[in-house]
Amino acid sequence: MKAVQFTRFGGPEVLEVVDRPAPVPLAGEVLIRVRAAGINFFEVLMRADRYAVTPQLPMFPGVEVAGVVEAVGQGVDAALHGRRVAAPLFASQRPYGGYAEQVTIPADLAVPLPDEVSFEEATALMVQGLTALHLLRQSAPEGKTVLVPAAAGGVGSLLVQLARTKGASKVIAAASDRAKLDLALSLGADVAIDYVIPDWPTHVRDATDGQGADIIYDTVGGALTALSLQALAPGGELVFAALGRYGLAASDLEAMIGRNQSLRGFALLPLLSADGLRASLSELFQLAASGRLRVAIGGRFTLDQASEAHRQLEERRAMGKVVLVADGLGH
Known part of the structure; x- marks a missing residue:
């Protein structure tokens, strides 16, 4: 599968698309075909080694994705197969790697996504x-x-x-x-x-x-x-x-x-329990689904365009959420 990595710190040009083995869901996990991956400004800072924490290299960025469950691991309800879900990777033991075609996440962290909320919108409602x-x-x-x-x-x-x-x-x-x-x-x-x-x-x-x-x-x-x-x-x-x-x-x-x-x-992660995370995301998804919360999408890019997506965010040219989408399709 395709994934984005950087092996040195620097400008947007250090992001590169590489081929990696497709992940396999372990017991209790689901495999998700990524339809949209969110980009956050702290990832821009990490890439340039200007964040509070220096990541280990090589780094595979991306902490939030939305997509479709493609396979389930041992002990996971098979009915989840084919479901639209949001995957808050940042709350898992493997919090990175979302700029990719596929990811795995514990099944209890995969939050159902209403049909009225697009994959792109879901990424904006996570971090x-x-x-x-x-x-x-x-x-x-x-x-x-x-x-x-x-x-x-x-x-x-x-x-x-x-x-x-x-x-x-x-x-x-x-x-x-x-x-x-x-x-x-x-x-x-x-x-x-x-x-x-x-x-x-x-x-x-x-x-x-x-x-x-x-x-x-x-x-x-x-x-x-x-x-x-x-x-x-x-x-x-x-x-x-x-x-x-x-x-x-x-x-x-x-x-x-x-x-x-x-x-x-204010720091987000210490405030999130597993149950609280699901409840809060469900609240946000319902607000968006009902039209009471409008999600602004500021730019759509493919994995191959990850460098340009970072550049747009770093130069503050974006309004709303910048996302990477599969084959140019977020819905």
Whole structure:
């Protein structure tokens, strides 16, 4: 089968398609024919060795796929054969290898996929959907003004919608160009602000009667984090979910203390139990199936185009989820 790997760190060009033996499902596992594999920004960072954890080489990236069960291992219900499922590889003992034509995963981690949800949409609702959902569970937006940076991205586009459904009084979206701002507004944001302009935090305060946002969900990190503090209300909360892209200095933390502001860390994996993972994914799939949650797909690429897919994401040209699809078909 075809799979994507990198054997050295560097730019998108280090990704290469290789032939590997097809996996065989062990006892308790299912074999999935991959129809769509999600690409996440942390994989871009891993490829360049800029993530918090340096992966071992050779690395076969990809932590989330959706497809059809093609075979079952010993002890697995044969009725699963042919089922449409989502496979959150990141929750398994073999959390990588999704940029491939086939993968195996424990059967109890394969989540049924409603017919109304495409394989592509399913990939967007795994790492990114779960991140958005759990960010809001950790720091509830009900009755508060929230700021969502990178609001047209995979996580941000879902955060905007879920924050609205979970009772935020005002949702402020920040993005980097007009098309992205328009997308955020179409998803339910009350205000959309270009965070490329130097004084963008002033516009956030203007939109909140001078106070700033009560909660900022920071999935971007870097220099944006320190700037975001200028848009945070006194007593507000900065929720940081950009592992490896830290941007706060000691002076920033001292200033936060003086304004009674809090910094809350966020890491997804420690929040996920097997049962909780299935329940949360099922909730997201049902929201999408009913039309209450819109999934934006920002780019579709084949395995052979994995380098270009990474390049588009790294250059922040994508709106929504970037996916690898089988033979150009995601449905």
